[in-house]
Amino acid sequence: MSTWRYLTDESVGAAEGLAADEALMLRYGRDERSDSEATLRLYTYRSHCALVGRYQNLEDEVDLEACSARAVQHGRRPTGGGAILMGAGQLGVAVCTRAPAGIAPKDLLRRYADGVIAGLARLGIDAAFRSKNDLEVGGRKIAGLGLYVDDRGALLFHTSLLVDLDIPLMLEVLKIPGAKLSDKSVERVADRVTTVSRELGRTLTAVDIRADVRAGFATALGLELCPGEMEVEEQDRRDGFVREKYANDKWIRQRSPLPDARGTAGLKTPEGFVRVYVGVHGDTIKSLLVAGDFNTLPAGVSRLEASLRWSRAEHAQITAVCERELGASDLGVPAPVVAEAIWQATTRALEREREAHPVRAEGSCYFPEQ
Numbered sequence: 001m002s003t004w005r006y007l008t009d010e011s012v013g014a015a016e017g018l019a020a021d022e023a024l025m026l027r028y029g030r031d032e033r034s035d036s037e038a039t040l041r042l043y044t045y046r047s048h049c050a051l052v053g054r055y056q057n058l059e060d061e062v063d064l065e066a067c068s069a070r071a072v073q074h075g076r077r078p079t080g081g082g083a084i085l086m087g088a089g090q091l092g093v094a095v096c097t098r099a100p101a102g103i104a105p106k107d108l109l110r111r112y113a114d115g116v117i118a119g120l121a122r123l124g125i126d127a128a129f130r131s132k133n134d135l136e137v138g139g140r141k142i143a144g145l146g147l148y149v150d151d152r153g154a155l156l157f158h159t160s161l162l163v164d165l166d167i168p169l170m171l172e173v174l175k176i177p178g179a180k181l182s183d184k185s186v187e188r189v190a191d192r193v194t195t196v197s198r199e200l201g202r203t204l205t206a207v208d209i210r211a212d213v214r215a216g217f218a219t220a221l222g223l224e225l226c227p228g229e230m231e232v233e234e235q236d237r238r239d240g241f242v243r244e245k246y247a248n249d250k251w252i253r254q255r256s257p258l259p260d261a262r263g264t265a266g267l268k269t270p271e272g273f274v275r276v277y278v279g280v281h282g283d284t285i286k287s288l289l290v291a292g293d294f295n296t297l298p299a300g301v302s303r304l305e306a307s308l309r310w311s312r313a314e315h316a317q318i319t320a321v322c323e324r325e326l327g328a329s330d331l332g333v334p335a336p337v338v339a340e341a342i343w344q345a346t347t348r349a350l351e352r353e354r355e356a357h358p359v360r361a362e363g364s365c366y367f368p369e370q
Helices: 014-028 064-069 105-122 167-173 185-192 196-200 206-221 232-246 299-308 315-325 335-354
Strands: 002-012 038-045 049-052 073-076 084-086 090-098 128-130 134-137 140-149 154-162 223-227 261-269 272-281 284-291
Touching (some): 002 206, 014 049, 014 073, 014 090, 014 154, 014 232, 038 206, 064 073, 064 167, 084 167, 090 105, 105 134, 105 140, 105 206, 167 185, 261 335, 272 335, 299 315, 315 335
Parallel strands (some): 049 073
Antiparallel strands (some): 038 090, 090 154, 134 140, 140 154, 261 272
16 A cells, blocks of 8 residues: 555645645655655635636636636646636645656546546546546536646646536636627536536535545555645745746746637537537647537537547548537437538638637636637
């Protein structure tokens, strides 16, 4: 049985929470010695903090005026992915350790995600790994995963677990155009994400389920978790990272030089007119949104959106995924017809990408970009 150090924090600020994770991971670099194999940190941010991914542009993802009006802090993570809203309703999960040799990043994501999945299972929630870096319940996203390895071999695994979510506030402070295509913005987000509170039918906070997630890690990974505290050296590193990086505009407001692009296409179905939105980065599909006046989002559409994200922007790949994920009743038209509409939108996005027109990067963790 492996022995890990176990840390908890509550209501940390944006800069302090991010800086602590990096300070903790540094002890696991190749030239460092550690008395524990890894550190598991379960924590919450103050309500609220808007955090963008490593490669996003802050002003494109976060409404800074709304954040100021609502006293919402903002920051930039060292891991990739989309913009998220953190607070008492979202459990931050961090694993800090030394990156094991010979294991692919996707396999490491799955290994540590198993701890979260086991924790949810203790609550009676059946979660599963979806696409590249999400956990889902019943086709809806409940957690986002991230992984970062520095040049010294230190590893940081991140999870944002949705125990609860203030969707109206999220729509106010995060710029999510795909969610605002109609007057049903809250319902549109709720179609694609879920929370522990929603699944259990009662309102919970992240602290309420922290013990279950801890137990899930212990069971799934065969761990003994020993409660501890940050060492003085780690606290000093954290404070230094706050000053020099995570509270510094040079880090928070940096802009990605890599352009993205988007394209759209329309599709007539028995259920009405459907609009397809595709975002690409190079030759990769970064996001897909199938928008229509659905009473409920068809399950196959949700699977399709997740499966095509981070796929190659190729006609054959799109067709294969459509045929695998779409059922006959999802949109009422054959899968190849849907694939053709997605390919049209993708082609238009690729043409704009070749023109190097900069758009958004990653979108939101809760909803694909428009």
